[in-house]
Amino acid sequence: MFTSTEIADDLLNAESFGEEEYPLMEDFYTIQGEGAHTGKAAYFIRTAGCDVNCWWCDVKESWDEDAHPRVAVEEIVRRARESGAPMAVITGGEPLLHDLDPLTYRLREAGLSVHIETSGSSPLSGYLDWITLSPKRFKEPVEEIFPYVDELKVVVLRQKDIEWAEKNADKCPDDTTLLLQPEWDTPSSMELIVDYVKKNPKWGISLQTHKFLGVR
Numbered sequence: 001m002f003t004s005t006e007i008a009d010d011l012l013n014a015e016s017f018g019e020e021e022y023p024l025m026e027d028f029y030t031i032q033g034e035g036a037h038t039g040k041a042a043y044f045i046r047t048a049g050c051d052v053n054c055w056w057c058d059v060k061e062s063w064d065e066d067a068h069p070r071v072a073v074e075e076i077v078r079r080a081r082e083s084g085a086p087m088a089v090i091t092g093g094e095p096l097l098h099d100l101d102p103l104t105y106r107l108r109e110a111g112l113s114v115h116i117e118t119s120g121s122s123p124l125s126g127y128l129d130w131i132t133l134s135p136k137r138f139k140e141p142v143e144e145i146f147p148y149v150d151e152l153k154v155v156v157l158r159q160k161d162i163e164w165a166e167k168n169a170d171k172c173p174d175d176t177t178l179l180l181q182p183e184w185d186t187p188s189s190m191e192l193i194v195d196y197v198k199k200n201p202k203w204g205i206s207l208q209t210h211k212f213l214g215v216r
Ligand code: SF4
Pocket: 050, 051, 052, 053, 054, 056, 057, 058, 059, 060, 062, 092, 093, 094, 119, 136
């Protein structure tokens, strides 16, 4: 598990966790559709705000932090706990634009395992059971995140994205799950990935199965 600060400091600060607020685009109970935990029930928490600017982004409405309400940690955790989900997935937007210590501390305290999906382009924070790094060339990951990456998931549109994936994989721990994911609106990316994974089986394929299932 990644923790962002010294344990002693955390215990001192933890008492106040719960009053903080996060800009929240949406939160909902669903099925994790992508990556190593595909098919598992999860409470999704989509924070607002992103400064990465991927042109193919399918959640552009998340970019403007001020367009979304700020919601208290206590309220977000209450909803997640009452959903019955065993795990929370914090996504965005770019969730690491925010200090995730308070939210993740309280989620873990409520009994959920805490996952994050991030571009890694801002400093790492939080009490995290699983870190999925989805690096973007538009704003590269900070170096400090690489030792903690559990899953590297790279969106592929064309060949140079595979080169980008390998460059990032070189920085991750040996036991990191390596996944290539076709960009939904670029069908040619699928053929590219299938060929590549057959020749380089350390990689697997991640599909956006929630789009097939018709869930969010
Ligand atoms: S990092 Fe994610 S939310 Fe931000 S622009 Fe890229 S795809 Fe969209």
